[in-house]
Amino acid sequence: MEQKNTFNDTYLAEWIHGEITNNQLKELVSEEDYNAYIKLKSGINLYEALEAPMDNTLNSVKNRIKQGNPATKKQTKIRFLNTKTIFAVAASIAILFSISTFLANKDVTFQSGFGEHKKVALLDNSEVILNAKSELTYNKKDWKTKREVFLKGEAFFKVQKGSTFTVITDSGTVTVLGTQFNVNAQNNFFEVICYEGKVKVINKGKNFVLTPNKSVRSLNGTITEETLDLTTVKPSWILGESSFRSISLKEVITALEKQFNIQIDDKNIDNSIIFTGAFDNTNLNIALAAVFKTTQINYRLKNNIVVLSK
């Protein structure tokens, strides 16, 4: 043990700085004093932790605000009401109220067209991006008590933290608390990919809990759970490319039809073959080439109809 030349009047400074060990201190003071000093050191450490500058915290808060909720960036105009305006406002509120109670019982539906991505903001500032030919519905009145939406097709969800958020599709149900995930509910294909947070999926009575990078899919009745190597924080279709992993060609054909508003006649080929690959959402010719050249299928495009042959 290194014997430092400690003077009687500075050993506490050295000890508090860690240059003298607790055991060494023990030899310099009474037992009672030692215990008091040990507790004091803990108290000082706590004091330091609580009094430390909070610049980093402030920066984190600022970053989170910048990256978060678009609604918070809005500037609110403050209107000073005078009597005239108050009556006018009151009258219009009365009318709006009656219309809104009428509408409140109705379902609100958002639909995307061929090749269209539609961004939807829900009442709780959750965000939904619909892929082509997809439909999202929710009931305005029910929304107050439970966050529930109905989905046909494919959408990427960015759910605000809060009460349970449920996505109901014909093939299964997805519930989350606040997170980012992709749901793809087509006729014979159902897949959920978790990008952030925790997602619970119920499919045919079975429960799955997904954490980031995990997915569950049901293809023609077969359920597979996977861990993906996601390099992006959003699915590729949002960024303009539709990608497929071990999907039957039939699903890829449907996706092409929805993206480009075409019809594909596939009766002369075997559309059950498995496809892994991607196509660009912006150019039909490139997309067709990407899908069919790799699967060695001949295709002929005429007037928005593609005929496939071997």
Added chain:
Amino acid sequence: MIKDLKNICSPKVFEIIFNTYAKDVKRFVFFKTRDLSLTEDIVQDAFVKLWEGCKGASYDTVKNYLFTIANNLFLNIVKHNKVIDKHQKGYVHEASNESPEFLYIEQEYLEKLETAIANLSEKQREVFLLSRIEKKKYKEIAEQLNISVKAVEKRMHTAVKALKEKIEFI
């Protein structure tokens, strides 16, 4: 000169509010959670939530508002932790090279310590804070105050001794 302190939705005012109350909120949350990492999360969440609800908040009551948000966040976590499966991820106590015993210091003891620090002599307090809060080495403090390193160490030594004695008498 800030014209309108009432507009919390202004970044300048929000920052003033942060600088005024963040440490108090942190302390409040720490003594509930006894976990520095969790405390940091809750404090951040509270201020982000304050910003998101800034239209409805008033400068006069913002401290209460912050404490209420923080308390609710804490209660949600407690509720959630009671329900979550043991296999799922819980909150990990901060790993630190300091002894974790400081996590269990009573709030009362901390308050006594703060009173004692406030009652140190000017010279003792100065060295104490430069060393413990600004994390300066004795050599740096000596240069800054234009005294010898030995003088700095003496002051620190008497400060620590005084703190121990004062706490015993508070």
